Amino acid sequence: MSIKIRKATVNDAPFLAQMILQSTRAGKKSGIFDLIFETEDKKTILNKLEALTQTTAKTQCHYSNFLIAESDGKSVGTLSSYEPRIATKEAFVDALNEVGCGEHMEESLEVIYSCDFGLNNRTLMFDYMEELEGFIDVGVLKTLMTKSLLTARLKGYRIAQAVVEIGSLETLLFYKKLGFKVVKEQECDLYKEKFGRAGLVLLSIEF
Template identity: 70%
Template sequence: MSIQIKQATAEDAAFLAQMMLQSSRAGKKDGLFDLIFKTNDEKILLEKLEQLAQTTAKSHCHYKNFLIAQVDGKSVGTLCSYEPRISTQETFITALQEIGCGDEVKEPLAIVYGCDFETNNRTLMFDFMEELEGFIDVGILKALMKKSLLTARLKGYRIAQTIIEIGSLETELFYKKLGFREVAQRECEAYKEIFGRNGLMLFSIEF
């Protein structure tokens, strides 16, 4: 099976929306976007996320941050890599406001950000590493990561990090297989109350 990796374009926004929603839920009933947009209706959520991928404000959800894996011309996986100095928390709020969100988004974001880690501007961040069902364990995510790390090195980065939920065992094992190691963990009562997970873990890789 041949895997092609390409840079996402605005035309890929619908697929990116699907992967972002899948990643944010990660086996939970509600993910961050369910709370931000105050609905579990997938049609509405996918429309909102498709818009979010194309805002003027370049948040971490912007399509330009994504690589897409394709098999036989079909999009099957994604990996987002973003620079924290550009895609800041403030940029994310600006992007959400751009698609019609008001101050109500600040409450769920405060819970997530309250459990977050200090990011270093010299570090590249990874997010939304996802693949379609039926393509698991065939090398999709490994190919995406390999390409992302190569691009990061060309940009001058030597450290990449990702944040995952405590208890996301499959995701944790996969990152460890790729060479990441846990460098910090933060348990948060408010996060557990809303998402049912104890908090977040920070993983890092030097390359």
């Protein structure tokens, strides 16, 4: 199977929204965007996420940070790589306000930031590494990551990191196969209360 990697465009917003939601729910009934948008209605959340990929504020969800994997002209996977010094907490809040967020947004964000690792601004972050069902184990994610690491190196980065939920065994195993190593684990009562996962794991790779 031939896999082509390209930069996402604004026209990819619907697919990006789908992959972001899939990534944040990660086998759970609800994820962080269910909490932020104060609904579990999939259509409503997808519409909000589609808008979030196109906001003026450049967040980790902005389409310009994504690579798209294609097979036979069909989008089958995504990976976002972003710089924490640009995709800041403040930018995220601005973007959420831009798309019309729930009135309890600050409380919702507290759940995420209770597990904050205090990321290094000089480190490149990876997020929303997802693929469609039916394309698992055909090399989509590995191809996306290889291309992202090559691009990161050309930009002068030598370290990349990713944050994964404790208990997301398949995702953790995949990152480790790619050469990532666990740097730190953070257990958070608030996160566990909302999502049933003990907290988050910070992974890192030097390249």
